[in-house]
Each structure stands twice: as structure tokens, then as C-alpha cells.
Amino acid sequence: MKINNKNNHRYIPLLALLSGVAVTPVHAEQASPKTAEENKAKAFVDFRLRFESVDQDNALKDAEGLTLRTLLHYQTKQFNGFSAVVEFEDSRNAMGVEDYNxxxxxxxxxxxxxDPNTTELDQGFVQYKGKGFTAKLGRQVITFDGHRYVGHVGWRQDKQTFDAASVNYKSDALSLSYAYLDKRNRIFAEEKDIDSKDHLLNASYSTSFGKFVAYGYLLEMDNGTDNALDTYGASFDGKTKLFSKPVSYRAEIATQTMESGNSEYDxxxxxxxxxIGLGKFTVKLGFESLGSDDGDYGFSTPLATLHKFNGWSDQFLSTPAQGLDDLYVSVSGKLLSGSVMxxxxxxxxxxEANGVDDLGDEINISYATKFMKNFNAGIKFANYSAGDNEAGKVDTDKVWIWVGARF
Incomplete structure (x- = not known):
């Protein structure tokens, strides 16, 4: 642990990135005329009925929940480049199956x-779209780069959105984005939403052999205390063919500083x-490392769609102080009329610290399909086997079964 001498230089790396963005002019020109079909108002209603069970090897009772998520979405047609979106989301227990925390x-x-019971304004924003330029003001979904740092957590019945002002400029291979967030509307109903002063900056450039991304995410909870979580990084991913087989590859590195009061961690x-693609299936092998500062602090991504990473049983929604190394392999593809993984x-x-080295292992299996144009269904299973007792984890099984419809 290091002692913080106040973060006067916290914004210097962000300003450096912004200065790089500034060399590309952003012109909010009106988009070319749209066809009548493209400029229609859009509306849909989306339902998801889901059963979830949790069986843990501890003193807690096994949980079962049946919830219905209802989402109503409306987008106005454009007028001189301006439009608005309103979206409401409701999640309710169904049929009395509500034995869960x-x-x-x-x-x-x-x-x-x-999945608490909740009814919320999920999105409500005005936007302007010009030639390659988009600006939004209000409650909105924001995601970057596969949801690893910023996502909507759409797996839960109450997805994550942000009260924010955001801008994006895209021209051919270049994309530049900035967002300022003053509230994180999280997945736990309004009681656990967080006021914030977050800056999100993301820039990408696509080439014939892959996409380069650079980002800076400067997070701060607006709770009257000195705190900061600053992350800077870069990634590259692409696709090619090897012996006529499709091959994908990616690499990413990042550094993070966490400050709280007089403490600082890196x-x-x-x-x-x-x-590699093998017929209808794709096999992937990967290694992800969320580092540690001498066993006292683990790399954190609090705005991410965390369920997507490090196993579906959600053992590592908070990174252990010892950090987390995840060696993983997956097989996914088409099976019958759906997708399997x-x-x-x-x-x-x-x-390794405080007797913690082995953090366990996990198996994930899922199958999902669409049918009759408007409907979808799926089943999903996670089996986690705990490692060292000192880690505080226990064997866990989770099962999900769902059916959805959109009209």
C-alpha cells in the first residue's frame, strides 16, 4: 500500500488523450435525407420470463426465483437530426416463486x-445525429469494447444505464467517444444507484488486419469522500485465415490506480x-489477468457487464485483493436451430497472499434458440468448485431457464 499525496496530476493522462482526439475536427452536420421507412417512429415491447436457482455449499438456503421482466421502448422519428427515446422497465416476481435474497x-x-422487484425509467434521452456525429443527453445505455469496462449488464432483469452526456464521432475507420456520467443506475433497483463524476474516453481505429483501441476511464463516486479509480489501456483484435480456417486473435493491457482517502493502489x-473455426464450431483459448498490488488490492471494473467474464456463477463480481488469473477455453457454435456454448x-x-492461491474452477454450459419470429428461449448452467478455504468461496451450482418475446 502506498500513501497518496493528493492527485493533482490525475487528469494529465486524460488531457493527453483528449489532445489527440482534438486534432480530428468534429462537424455536427445534418445527416443526408433518410427514406420515409428509416425515419419512422419505432416502438416495441419485450418480455422475459426467467427461472433461476442457486445451490451453495454453505449455511444459506437454496434460492429459487421466477421473475418477469417487461420492457417498453419508444423512439420518435427524427426532425432536423433530433429525436428522443423513452424506455421503461419493470421486473416482478411471478407465480409466488420468490425464495431468494x-x-x-x-x-x-x-x-x-x-433481480429485485422494480419499476424504472430505464432510458430517457434526446439525441442529435449528423454526418458521423451523435450526441445524447439523458438516461442512456453506454457500452464499450465488449462490456469489459463499461456495459449494460443486460443479463439481469434490471439492466444498468447511466445519466450522462455522450458524444461519438465516426468517420470511416476512426471512432471517437466521450461520456460524462453523473449517475450509475445499477441492477439493484433505485436504492443502490450511485451518484458519480465519471469520465469515459474511447478511441478506435480499424484496419484490414484488426482494430486498435485506446481508452481512459476515470471514475469517481460523488459521495463526499476523496476517491478515484483511473484506468488507461489499449487493445487489438482481429481475424484472418490459417489453412483455410478462420482464426481470431486479441491482446489487451491496462493500468489502474485506485485512490481512497490517503491510500493509493496500483x-x-x-x-x-x-x-479457430472448425466447421460450425469455434474453439477459443485465453488468459485474463486482473492484477494485484502486493495482495492488498485487485484490479476492478465496477461498470462492466461482469456476468460475461470469469464464469457465470458470478464468484468474482469483486476482484479478490490477491487479484485473479483466469485460464479459459470455450467451444461455441450452431446446434439444431440454436446456439450452444x-x-x-x-x-x-x-x-498469492494470506493463504490464497487456488481460487477454484468452473464449468459453464448454455443453449439458446429463437422460434416463431418473435420468441426466444434458453437454458444455462454454471458449476463452480471452490479452491483454497482461505478464499472464502464455496461450491456453487446455478441454473437458468427462460422464454422471451418481442413485438
Missing amino acids: DTIGNNTEYSVIA AEYANVEAG LAYHDFSANE
Whole structure:
């Protein structure tokens, strides 16, 4: 642990990135005329009925929940480049199946299923679209680069959105984005939303052999205390063919500083992954490392769609202080009329400390399909086997079964 001498230079790396962005002029020119079909108002209603069960090898009761998520979405037609979006989301227990800890104080004797009853304005923003330029003001979904740092957590029934002002400029291979967030509307209903002063900066450039991305995410909770979580990084991913087989590859590195009061920690991030297509299936092998600062702090991504990474049983929604190394392999592809995926994760500490080295392993299996144009269904299973007792983890099984419809 290091002692912080106040972060007067916190914004210097961000200003450097912004100065690089500034060399590309952004002109909010009106878009070319759209066809009548493209400029129609759009509306849909989306339903998802889902059963989830959690079985943990601890004193908590096994959890079962059946929830119905209803989403109403409306987008106006454009007028001189301006339009608006309004979206409401409601999540309710169904048929009395509600034996679970909903994260906001109900049924705490059960394991957690993070789907509390809630009705919220999910999105509500005005936007302007010009020639390559988009600006939004209001409550909105923001995602970057596969949701690893910033995502909507759409897997939960109450997805994550942000009260924000955002701008994006795209011209051919170049894309530049900036967003300022003053509230994080998280997945735990309004009771656990967080006021913030977050700056998100992302720039990408696509080439014939892959896409380069550079980013700076400067997060701060607006809670009257000195705090900061600053992350800077870069990634590259692409596709090619090897012996007539499609091959994918990616690499990413990042550095992070966390400051809280007089304490400061530094941690590093790395990810490498390669995949190959074999008929209807794709096999991927990867290694992701969320580093540690001497076993006292683990690299953190609090705005991410965390369920997508490091196993579906959600053991590592908070990175252990020892950090997390995840060696994983997956097989995915088409089966019958749907999509199937099988994945295996082997977890270990990035820095062994306090008797924690082995963080367990996990198997994930899913199958999802669409039918009758408007409907979808799926089943998903996660089996986590705990490692060292000192890590505080327990064997966990989770099952999801769902059916959805959109009209």
C-alpha cells in the first residue's frame, strides 16, 4: 500500500488523450435525407420470463426465483437530426416463486438472485445525429469494447444505464467517444444507484488486419469522500485465415490506480486470446489477468457487464485483493436451430497472499434458440468448485431457464 499525496496530476493522462482526439475536427452536420421507412417512429415491447436457482455449499438456503421482466421502448422519428427515446422497465416476481435474497434486504436467509422487484425509467434521452456525429443527453445505455469496462449488464432483469452526456464521432475507420456520467443506475433497483463524476474516453481505429483501441476511464463516486479509480489501456483484435480456417486473435493491457482517502493502489490488467473455426464450431483459448498490488488490492471494473467474464456463477463480481488469473477455453457454435456454448475456467490468485492461491474452477454450459419470429428461449448452467478455504468461496451450482418475446 502506498500513501497518496493528493492527485493533482490525475487528469494529465486524460488531457493527453483528449489532445489527440482534438486534432480530428468534429462537424455536427445534418445527416443526408433518410427514406420515409428509416425515419419512422419505432416502438416495441419485450418480455422475459426467467427461472433461476442457486445451490451453495454453505449455511444459506437454496434460492429459487421466477421473475418477469417487461420492457417498453419508444423512439420518435427524427426532425432536423433530433429525436428522443423513452424506455421503461419493470421486473416482478411471478407465480409466488420468490425464495431468494434480492440484494435490497428481502429474504436474506437465502442465496442471492440479483433481480429485485422494480419499476424504472430505464432510458430517457434526446439525441442529435449528423454526418458521423451523435450526441445524447439523458438516461442512456453506454457500452464499450465488449462490456469489459463499461456495459449494460443486460443479463439481469434490471439492466444498468447511466445519466450522462455522450458524444461519438465516426468517420470511416476512426471512432471517437466521450461520456460524462453523473449517475450509475445499477441492477439493484433505485436504492443502490450511485451518484458519480465519471469520465469515459474511447478511441478506435480499424484496419484490414484488426482494430486498435485506446481508452481512459476515470471514475469517481460523488459521495463526499476523496476517491478515484483511473484506468488507461489499449487493445487489438482481429481475424484472418490459417489453412483455410478462420482464426481470431486479441491482446489487451491496462493500468489502474485506485485512490481512497490517503491510500493509493496500483494494479495491471492483461488479456490474450486466440480462436479457430472448425466447421460450425469455434474453439477459443485465453488468459485474463486482473492484477494485484502486493495482495492488498485487485484490479476492478465496477461498470462492466461482469456476468460475461470469469464464469457465470458470478464468484468474482469483486476482484479478490490477491487479484485473479483466469485460464479459459470455450467451444461455441450452431446446434439444431440454436446456439450452444461450453466453457471451462481455471482460477488462481495473481499474487498469492494470506493463504490464497487456488481460487477454484468452473464449468459453464448454455443453449439458446429463437422460434416463431418473435420468441426466444434458453437454458444455462454454471458449476463452480471452490479452491483454497482461505478464499472464502464455496461450491456453487446455478441454473437458468427462460422464454422471451418481442413485438
